[in-house]
Amino acid sequence: MTALAYRNNANKYAAMHTETVIDDASPHKLIQMLMSGFLMRVNASKGSIDRGDFEEKSIQISKASAIVGGLMDGIDSERGGDIAANLMSLYEYINARLFQASAQNSTEILDEVLVLMREIKQAWDAIPETYQ
Numbered sequence: 001m002t003a004l005a006y007r008n009n010a011n012k013y014a015a016m017h018t019e020t021v022i023d024d025a026s027p028h029k030l031i032q033m034l035m036s037g038f039l040m041r042v043n044a045s046k047g048s049i050d051r052g053d054f055e056e057k058s059i060q061i062s063k064a065s066a067i068v069g070g071l072m073d074g075i076d077s078e079r080g081g082d083i084a085a086n087l088m089s090l091y092e093y094i095n096a097r098l099f100q101a102s103a104q105n106s107t108e109i110l111d112e113v114l115v116l117m118r119e120i121k122q123a124w125d126a127i128p129e130t131y132q
Contacts, residue, residue, distance in 0.1 A: 028124075028132035031074060035121040038067040042098075042114050046107045054105065061102045068095050090116065 025033065045060035072091045077084045094113050101109035 026132060027074075028127070031071065031124060032121070034067050034071055034074075035117060035124065038064050038071075038117050039114060039121070041067065042110050042117070045101075046110050049105050049107050049110075057105065058102060061098050065095055065098050068098070087120070090120070 041060045041064035045057045045064065048054070048057035048060060068091050072088060075084045075088055075091075077088065080087070094116055097109050097113050100106065101113070
């Protein structure tokens with residue numbers, strides 16, 4: 001088997017595994033997965049900037065921004081009250097900073113959004129199972 005064929009088969013397996021995990025995940029777990037995906041994408045974009053691979057940086061930041069959009073879509077503004085409104089504002093800020101980081105090739109701005117999302121994720125992870 002060639003390296004390309006092996007990689008294609010591995011990618012197909014990974015996609016199938018991811019689909020299965022998503023199908024079986026609770027809404028709480030899906031949010032955790034989105035947040036983890038965001039952190040991975042932003043870290044990948046930082047590495048791309050460091051390597052001077054600005055095309056890949058743009059791809060990773062676009063994917064991170066799309067994840068933030070998905071997180072925003074999951075906010076229940078009616079039931080969430082002030083917490084939901086504050087979270088929405090924070091996600092909007094993160095997306096604006098992602099755009100700035102991309103335009104300026106700034107790993108410092110990416111570090112800022114990483115810290116913000118880690119804090120949000122830590123709070124989300126701390127929610128007791130009975131409230132998930």
